[in-house]
Structures are given as structure tokens and as C-alpha cells.
Ligand code: SAH
């Protein structure tokens with residue numbers, strides 16, 4: 474028997490084609506989206522507006538299956554971090570950050586990452602696999618239906634490079650936006666990328682969401698070193714891609730430029746000066762992120778006073794600049810760190826590589 478398909482990761486468009494092949498009308502797609510993503514129902518037999526025949530048909534060819542929560546950690550401020558086990562046995566992370574008026578979910582798009590940024594715990598683990606769209610939206614489903622308060626914002630800032638798993642990321646973002654599922658507006662979904670230039674161009678045509686660029690350095694020499702994908706897509710190409718991206722939208726849009734603050738590496742006033750020149754013609758805001766240390770990294774977080782002067786300089790140059798408040802230090806806020814810790818604790822085995830968790 475062929476493997477049943479998992480409808481959890483199907484967008485409205487994909488569900489329409491699916492139902493059309495079963496000889497069913499388009500409105501079934503809306504009904505199913507609503508059952509799964511608004512009501513949290515994943516058993517076809519509980520979908521009361523589907524007749525018996527249809528339920529039988531659905532059960533014979535498909536399932537709705539979220540991934541499994543393997544472990545949960547809660548920090549003092551309420552940040553929740555989950556390790557999630559995929560069908561393959563690989564482990565990924567998701568984080569829920571509660572704030573006054575919102576609950577932000579940080580999702581993973583890949584298990585591990587091939588890009589090896591020098592400051593990143595996920596990069597240090599290497600690449601394991603792309604997530605399917607059901608494994609990505611499955612994180613959103615678990616976050617909404619395992620916790621009573623709904624998620625209001627999603628950031629693709631967990632493990633992996635979203636634009637290197639493009640189709641699954643777009644499919645899941647479409648489900649996040651659709652009126653019959655989570656209904657999040659474009660402002661509430663942020664895709665963060667280390668700068669996969671051809672995919673930035675494509676993104677503007679495929680979906681309207683918010684874009685964040687992990688810039689982290691103001692010149693090629695330094696960026697080649699700490700964000701190695703820069704050797705393939707250097708800063709000039711990246712900035713051009715950002716401008717093209719922005720010009721594609723009629724409404725006013727900003728790109729968020731992320732800049733991690735690493736002591737003695739990229740945090741001098743000279744770096745701030747170069748950054749201000751580089752971004753002078755790009756409609757953007759700058760988010761400074763204090764480096765989070767992890768086992769095996771020699772970097773340290775910039776000093777508080779250095780981060781404040783860096784921020785002050787950029788504000789004086791006219792940039793909207795924020796310094797991220799570090800949250801959930803107790804549960805290791807930077808994604809990739811818990812999986813790293815876990816694999817260190819299981820002697821001789823790397824979970825990502827050996828997929829050995831039972
Ligand atoms: N691959 C994508 C999305 C995942 S990483 C990207 O690089 O944009 C998302 C963010 O996590 C990066 O911008 C980086 O700022 C942050 N990050 C990675 N390692 C970190 C660390 N050790 N401390 C603080 N932030 C980190």
C-alpha cells in the first residue's frame with residue numbers, strides 16, 4: 474500500500490487540488506483547513522460536516538499528523554522551548570516567547586544547517602534534513618493547541634536556512650496567513666535569511682510576508698568569515714536583492730537587518746559607521762542581537778556599554794535601531810543550542826547524525 478499523505482502541511486490551493494481529485498467541491502478545502510488549524514481537530518471521524526463516505530475516502534488515502542513533542546523547557550520569564558521529534562528521529566527546536574500583547578513562535582525550517590555561520594549553534598551541528606511543510610506548520614499547530622493561548626506572530630528564526638527549503642517554507646507560510654486557518658497578517662510572519670540572493674528575488678513574487686536579513690557584518694572581508702554564504706552571495710548582491718525586493722511592493726515596507734553583537738569581532742564604532750553607509754539607501758530597521766554563548770564557541774557577547782554606543786551611533790544616523798532584550802537565557806535562547814546540549818549528553822552519539830532518540 475502506498476504511504477498515506479499528511480494533509481497537515483497542505484495549503485488552501487493544495488487542498489483544492491486534492492479534493493478535486495476526489496471529486497469534491499472547493500469548499501471542502503476551507504472546511505478542512507478550519508477543522509485542522511482553527512479547531513485543532515485532526516481525526517476525520519470528528520469532522521461533523523463531512524459525510525461518512527467522504528470520511529472513509531479521506532481515511533483511506535490520507536492522515537493528519539503533527540510531529541511529536543519530545544521535551545519541554547520553561548524559563549523564569551515564561552519563554553518555552555520545545556524539542557520536537559520528526560518521523561525520521563531527528564530532533565528540532567521551537568520556542569514560544571510570550572510578551573504583553575503577543576505570543577511569538579520561533580519555528581525551525583531544517584534540522585541542522587549547512588551554512589556554518591561561526592556564531593551559530595545550529596551551524597556547528599551540520600545539516601541533517603529539510604523539514605516538510607507538515608513538519609513546519611506542525612510546530613504552529615502544536616504551539617496553538619498544546620497551549621491555550623493562540624500564537625500571534627511567527628518568526629522563521631529557529632534551526633536552518635528557510636530560503637534553502639523554499640517550497641515547504643512558502644507552503645507553511647501560506648497556511649499561517651489563510652483566513653480559514655491562522656489568519657496572520659503579512660506583518661506577523663517574518664522569514665529570516667542569511668542572504669540566499671536568488672530566493673530573495675523569488676520571495677517577493679510568491680508571498681507577502683516580512684523579511685529579515687542576517688547581515689552581521691558591514692563588509693565582505695568580515696562577512697566572508699562569520700557568514701560564509703557571503704562568499705557565494707557577497708554584500709553588494711545582497712543589498713541589490715533587498716532593494717529589488719522592496720521595489721516590488723506598492724505599500725511601504727521595511728526590511729529588518731539583524732546584527733549580532735560579538736565582542737571584539739563586529740562591534741566597534743568603525744563597524745557601525747560602515748554599516749550606516751552600507752544601509753543608507755535601504756528602507757530598513759536594524760535589530761542588534763546580543764550574542765548568546767554556547768558550548769564550543771570562543772566568542773563572547775559585546776559589553777553592554779559597547780552595544781549601547783553602537784545603537785546610539787546608528788540612531789543618530791537616522792536608523793530605527795533596537796537592541797534585542799535577551800530572553801530565556803535559562804533555556805538557552807539561541808536556537809540549536811538545546812539539540813547540541815542533548816547530543817553531548819548522550820555519550821558517543823550525535824542525535825542529529827544518528828537519529829537515535831527513542
Ligand atoms: N538561517 C536563518 C534563520 C535562522 S538563524 C538566518 O541565519 O537568518 C536566525 C537568527 O538567529 C540569526 O540571525 C542570528 O542572529 C541568530 N543567532 C544564531 N546564533 C546565535 C547566537 N549564538 N546568539 C544570538 N543569536 C544567534
Ligand code: SF4
Pocket residue numbers: 586587588589590593594595596597631632633634667687
Ligand atoms: Fe544557518 Fe542561520 Fe545558523 Fe547561519 S545563522 S548557520 S544560516 S541557522
